[in-house]
Amino acid sequence: MKRALGIIGIFLAILVYSIFFAENFTTGINLMQLTNRTALYAVLALGAALVIVTGGIDLSIGSVVCLAGIMTPWLLIEHEWTPWQVIPTVLAMSAFIGLCHGLLITRLKLQPFLVTLCGLLLYRGIARWMTGDQSQGFMGEYGDVRAIALAKFSIPGLTDYRLPATVIPALVLAVLIGLFLSRTVWGRWLLATGRNESAARYSGVPTAWLVTGAYVACSLLAGFGGMLFIFDIGSAQPSDFGNFYELYAIAAAVLGGCSLRGGEASIVGVLFGVATLRVLQNTITLAGYSSQIEFAVVGGVLLLGVAADELIRRYAARRLERAGAIERAGSAARA
Amino acid sequence: MQVERPILLRVRGVGRRYAGVTALASIDADVRGGEVLAIVGENGAGKSTLLKILSGVVQPSEGSLEVADVRGVLAPVELNGVRDATRAGIALVHQELNLAENLDVAGSIYLGREPSRFGFLDRGRMRADARKWLARVGLDIDPGTLCGTLPIAQRQLVEIAKALSTESRVLILDEPTSSLTTRETDRLLEIMDELRHTGVAVVFVSHHLDEVMKIADRVIVLRDGRKTGELVRGEYDRAMIERLMVGRDIAASERRAIGANAAVRLEVAQLTSAHRRKRPVSFAVRAGEIVGLAGLVGAGRTEILEAIAGVARHGGEVRLDGRTLVGDASSRVRRGVAIVPEDRARNGLFLENPVAMNMSLAWIDQTSRARLVDQRGEAGLVSRMVARMQLRPPQPARRVQTLSGGNQQKTVIGRWLAVDPAVLLLDEPTRGVDVGARAEIHAEVRRLAAAGSAIVFASSELEEVLLLADRIIVMHDGAIAGELAAHDATEIAIMHLATGGAAHAHSTGTHA
Incomplete structure (x- = not known):
């Protein structure tokens, strides 16, 4: 939890600013959309966090979002599959993509950055080619299936705010992944692998399978997230759907306290990281800033957050040293 | 002969609190x-x-340092950083070598103070000067050689040459021999001896009392942050130092006889490892037996x-209790x-994590239910x-770092x-470990063997091999050069085999 305190602080600061300075920020409809978006991006960021924990990175998240998201209406409408065929197929395909990433990284020992960079280009290319670069949508059909993402639940006592259904999968996944990391043997192993892959291997941890598993989970969540996104928005262009989503996911995970060196994660932090980026984006729009500046603001905040984190870490390390780490044998520093 | 050697550096009541x-x-x-x-x-x-x-890396919280000037007059100095120390003629050679692997030898020696002409690097002069300093440490290599390609021992000498090149009169070596072979160590000691004759003061830290006995003119013994003794050459013996170090006598080892009829637990048959020579190796270890692998660095x-x-x-094949071991470490750990590992920081520990996590990782799956x-x-x-393990301090939450x-x-x-392994393999079990902890580690290994585990350890220290092993397998160039029973093994016999000598009278022949 301690790791999440910083981002919670940043979140609250931006939230307060938004409440006072962004017009219409506190309206029910805006908050509803904000919660919905946060939940959708959270699904992606949770997957990114699992990969970052291993010390890896997945740049293909946005393209998997696109491929999975585009394929869903394409199979339903153009190929007239049933939802019961489409949903398992798309999820299985996403998981398979992750499996390929994982095997290339752990067996062929390719660098995660390169493997997933190729994935980024590959899956978007496939999505655009497959659909002839045509916009794909549900043509007003399948309202029942889309309700997975579109349904809103009334909350007693609130009249103009209803809870978006996407919050449910996001929270369930967050709790499951949080428990996985903190309470299960595999979670322990995954964190250990991220911290020191070699030491984990020498301790008998099946590191290759764990890392592969992390990539499978990440792509699976990206595919699932892609489906939720398309259910939510109804139709999308293969050329721009999901663009930069991997960067939002990675940024949120890092803001939330996941070290890119691996071995550290805070699921609460990741959720607040996502929320921070969403509120920021929302406020830029509402407060009347030019929306073109969004990337610059997000980049600036991310830089500030990461720099602050590093400074706090150093301060803590110095205090720890003063407080009694007296004489370490030189061998400790070898890492 | 007994000329009073000039004091170059005086330490007065120095202390440090954190x-x-x-x-x-x-x-x-x-x-x-000269000392x-x-x-x-x-x-x-x-x-x-x-x-x-x-x-100059840290500043004392009490006391002071005095450094002699050219006339030999001591004056107090404050060393606020390595730069000050260098200016005062004091140079430290770290235990972990700090040479940039992608620089050549001359470049490393003159890193940060490269000779230049009209703003351009004067490579010729740099190399010529470097050659001079390399000669001082008896290193006959081309100054254009990349540091990354040098063996550890030579890198060490380059570091020393670098320290000398700053015109330092006090050379401080932090555990200079910890990663050297016996022969390389002897060479380094010779060089330290030569440096002493040129009037340099050599200060060094070592866990190897043999070296200390061999080379030191004076020995300062520390315990718990205090000086417990200062001994002058000829006035002490090894046991005295050990007593001052630990404040207690270190028990000598008790040798146990392993029954020849104890069951074979670990069997290695025609094993070809990652060693470059790919020569097959076979041996067996019985329950309760401690086998020491001796040999020079690189022997496999x-x-x-x-x-x-x-x-x-x-x-080849590795069998445990008659059943072949397959798969990678994760499946073998489950079989005990x-x-x-030798390099504990890289392959053994999660330095930023607490002791508890470091210990439990290997067996957490066995004590968990339904993976929780x-x-x-x-x-x-x-x-x-x-x-x-008598961990000090005994705090499971403490970061291993x-x-x-x-x-x-x-x-x-x-x-x-914690999990009573069937086979425990230890690679340099007490490298960089002090005398007291070493005795405790040895005792735990013996206890584990007594409970029926098969134990194989590799050590570059003959003393440790002789102390801990029941049986000694000597390796040379990727193959077993011979086998010795611990009771009739000597350092000479082991070195003979390790350096490629033929198995002689003491050898009991290669194990079938």
Whole structure:
């Protein structure tokens, strides 16, 4: 939890600013959309966090979002599959993509950055080619299936705010992944692998399978997230759907306290990281800033957050040293 | 002959506290030119702190330092950083070598103070000057050689040459021999001897009392941050130093006889490891037996241990209790094969994590139910192991990074003792570990053997091999050169085999 305190602080600061300075920020409809978006991006960021924990990175998240998201209406409408065929197929395909990433990284020992960079280009290319670069949508059909993402639940006592259904999968996944990391043997192993892959291997941890598993989970969540996104928005262009989503996911995970060196994660932090980026984006729009500046603001905040984190870490390390780490044998520093 | 050697550096009542904890207290010492001064002590005794103070890395919280000027007059100095120390003629050679692997030798020696002409690097002069300093340490290599391609021993000498090139008169070496072979160590000691004759003061820290006995003119013994003795050459023996270091007598080992009819637990058949020679190796270890792998660096000991543990691929067969071991380390650990690696920082420990996590990782799956971590059970087992390994301080929540080398090693070994491994493989089990911790580690290994485990360890220290092993397998160039029963093995016999000598009268022949 301690790791999440910083981002919670940043979140609250931006939230307060938004409440006072962004017009219409506190309206029910805006908050509803904000919660919905946060939940959708959270699904992606949770997957990114699992990969970052291993010390890896997945740049293909946005393209998997696109491929999975585009394929869903394409199979339903153009190929007239049933939802019961489409949903398992798309999820299985996403998981398979992750499996390929994982095997290339752990067996062929390719660098995660390169493997997933190729994935980024590959899956978007496939999505655009497959659909002839045509916009794909549900043509007003399948309202029942889309309700997975579109349904809103009334909350007693609130009249103009209803809870978006996407919050449910996001929270369930967050709790499951949080428990996985903190309470299960595999979670322990995954964190250990991220911290020191070699030491984990020498301790008998099946590191290759764990890392592969992390990539499978990440792509699976990206595919699932892609489906939720398309259910939510109804139709999308293969050329721009999901663009930069991997960067939002990675940024949120890092803001939330996941070290890119691996071995550290805070699921609460990741959720607040996502929320921070969403509120920021929302406020830029509402407060009347030019929306073109969004990337610059997000980049600036991310830089500030990461720099602050590093400074706090150093301060803590110095205090720890003063407080009694007296004489370490030189061998400790070898890492 | 007994000319009073000039004092180059005087330490007066120096101490250092970290947040109220005393790491070093009221140390007095004179460092004299033309003299080798050894500083010994257990890990955590304050040696590193003292070296850091002398080399300006940390500042003393009490006391002062005085440095002699050219006329030999001592004047107080404040060393606020390595730069000040260099200016005062003091240079430190770290235990971990700091040479940039992608620079050539001359470039490393003159890193940061390259000779230049009209703003351009004067490579010719740099190389010529470098050659001069290399000659001082007896190193006959081309100054254009990349540091990354040099063996450790030569890099060490380059570091020393670099230190000398700053015109330093006090040369401080932090555990200079910890990664050298016996022969390389002897060479380094010779060079230290030569340097002494040129009037340089050599200060060094070592865990190897043999070296200290061989070379030091004076020995300062530290314990718990205090000086417990200063001994002058000819006035002490090894036992005296050991007593001053630990404040107690170290028990000699008791040798046990292994019944020839004890069951064979570990069998290695025609094993070809990652060693470059790919020569097949076969041997067997009985229940309760401790086998020591001796040999020079590069003889293939580490490769064999890593092959048995399954962390490296191998050919041939490894059998445990008659059943062949297959798969990688993760499946072999589940069958009870455990390894304590040579490089504990890289392959053994999660330095930023607490002791508890470091210990429990290897068996957390065995104490868990339905893959859920049993936190109470974990904490209980960890604290039992912390007590059994006599970890100091006995705090499971402490980050491993902040522990001394000996306690770090105890953490790695304690990890495995919790699950009573069938086979325990230890690679340099007490490297960089102080005398007291070493005795405790040896005792735990013996206890594990007595309970029926098969134990194989590799050590570059003949003394340790002779002390701990029931049977000694000597390796040379990737193959078994011979086997010796511990009771009639001698250092000479082992070195004979390790250096490629034929198996002689003492050898019991290669195990079938």
